[in-house]
Amino acid sequence: MKPFSILLLRSTVFFCLALLAIVSCKKDDDDGLPITNDLRVLQVNTEGNAITSGATDLSVISAFELVFSHGLNTSAFEAALSITPDADYAIAYDATNSLVTISFNTPLAYETEYTIRLPQGAYGAGGAASTGDFVFTFTTAAFEPPGLSLQSDESGFFEGETLTVTAKLDRAILEEVSMELVFSGSAQGEGVDYSASAASITIPAGQTTGSIELTALPDGDLEGEETITIALTNIVNAVEVSAQMLTVTLGDTPPSLEIAGVLSLKIAG
The missing domain is CATH 2.60.40.3710 (Immunoglobulin-like)
Incomplete structure (x- = not known):
C-alpha cells in the first residue's frame, strides 16, 4: 500500500473514533440532563x-x-x-x-x-x-429564650426620691417577655416606706428592656438605712442569667443645709 493511502486510512479511522467518542459523550450528557420543556x-x-x-x-x-x-x-x-x-x-x-x-x-x-x-x-x-x-x-428552629437580668439606675435613694428598676434582655426576640416582681427587705412596701409603679414588668416583642419606678415616701421618722430586695418569678419567654436578687437602700430624708451666719470680708486699701 502506498504511503499516501496508508495516511488517508489512518486519518479516516481517527476521525471515526473521534466522532464515536463525541456521540457517546453527548448520549451520556443527555441521559444525565434530559432536554425537556416541562415546568420544574x-x-x-x-x-x-x-x-x-x-x-x-x-x-x-x-x-x-x-x-x-x-x-x-x-x-x-x-x-x-x-x-x-x-x-x-x-x-x-x-x-x-x-x-x-x-x-x-x-x-x-x-x-x-x-x-x-x-x-x-x-x-x-x-x-x-x-x-x-x-x-x-x-x-x-426551636425557641431559644434570651437571658434576663435586673438592674437599677442607682444603688440607693432617699425619702421623696424616685428610683428606676429595669429588666433587660441580652437580645431582642419576636415574643413578648413578662415577669412578676417579689418585694422583700426591711423597708415596708404598699405605700408605707415606698410604693412601686407596678408589680410586674413586660418587655414588648422586638425590644430589650422594660421598667418600673420605686418612690420612697417621707414619713418624718428617723429609721436609719433600710433595704428593698426585688426578685423575679413567673418569667415567660426568658431565663435569668443567674438568680436575680436586686437590693437597693432607702435612707431617711437628708437634713437640709442651712447657713447660720454671713461671712464678711474687708480688704484694706
Missing part, C-alpha cells in the same frame, strides 16, 4: 443559601426563593400554591416571573414542620406544565 423548580433558596426538602432549624422569619425553569402564569400559580399549616405569607416575582419569593407577614411557629405544595399542572406563562406535584418540607 430548579432550586430553593433561603438566606442566600440553596436548601433541599427536609431542611431543619430554619428561622421563623425565613423567606424562600423558588427558582423555576419557566416564567409563570402568576394567577394560576398563586391559586394552586399552598402552605401547611396555615401561614400568612406574601409572594413577589422578578422581572421574568421565574424567580418567586415567598415571605411571611407574621413569624412562623417554632419547632414546626411546614409543607410548600404545588400540584401537577400548567403554570408556565406559555402553557408549560409540570409532570408531578412539587412538595417541599422544612422545619423551623
Whole structure:
C-alpha cells in the first residue's frame, strides 16, 4: 500500500473514533440532563443559601426563593400554591416571573414542620406544565429564650426620691417577655416606706428592656438605712442569667443645709 493511502486510512479511522467518542459523550450528557420543556423548580433558596426538602432549624422569619425553569402564569400559580399549616405569607416575582419569593407577614411557629405544595399542572406563562406535584418540607428552629437580668439606675435613694428598676434582655426576640416582681427587705412596701409603679414588668416583642419606678415616701421618722430586695418569678419567654436578687437602700430624708451666719470680708486699701 502506498504511503499516501496508508495516511488517508489512518486519518479516516481517527476521525471515526473521534466522532464515536463525541456521540457517546453527548448520549451520556443527555441521559444525565434530559432536554425537556416541562415546568420544574430548579432550586430553593433561603438566606442566600440553596436548601433541599427536609431542611431543619430554619428561622421563623425565613423567606424562600423558588427558582423555576419557566416564567409563570402568576394567577394560576398563586391559586394552586399552598402552605401547611396555615401561614400568612406574601409572594413577589422578578422581572421574568421565574424567580418567586415567598415571605411571611407574621413569624412562623417554632419547632414546626411546614409543607410548600404545588400540584401537577400548567403554570408556565406559555402553557408549560409540570409532570408531578412539587412538595417541599422544612422545619423551623426551636425557641431559644434570651437571658434576663435586673438592674437599677442607682444603688440607693432617699425619702421623696424616685428610683428606676429595669429588666433587660441580652437580645431582642419576636415574643413578648413578662415577669412578676417579689418585694422583700426591711423597708415596708404598699405605700408605707415606698410604693412601686407596678408589680410586674413586660418587655414588648422586638425590644430589650422594660421598667418600673420605686418612690420612697417621707414619713418624718428617723429609721436609719433600710433595704428593698426585688426578685423575679413567673418569667415567660426568658431565663435569668443567674438568680436575680436586686437590693437597693432607702435612707431617711437628708437634713437640709442651712447657713447660720454671713461671712464678711474687708480688704484694706
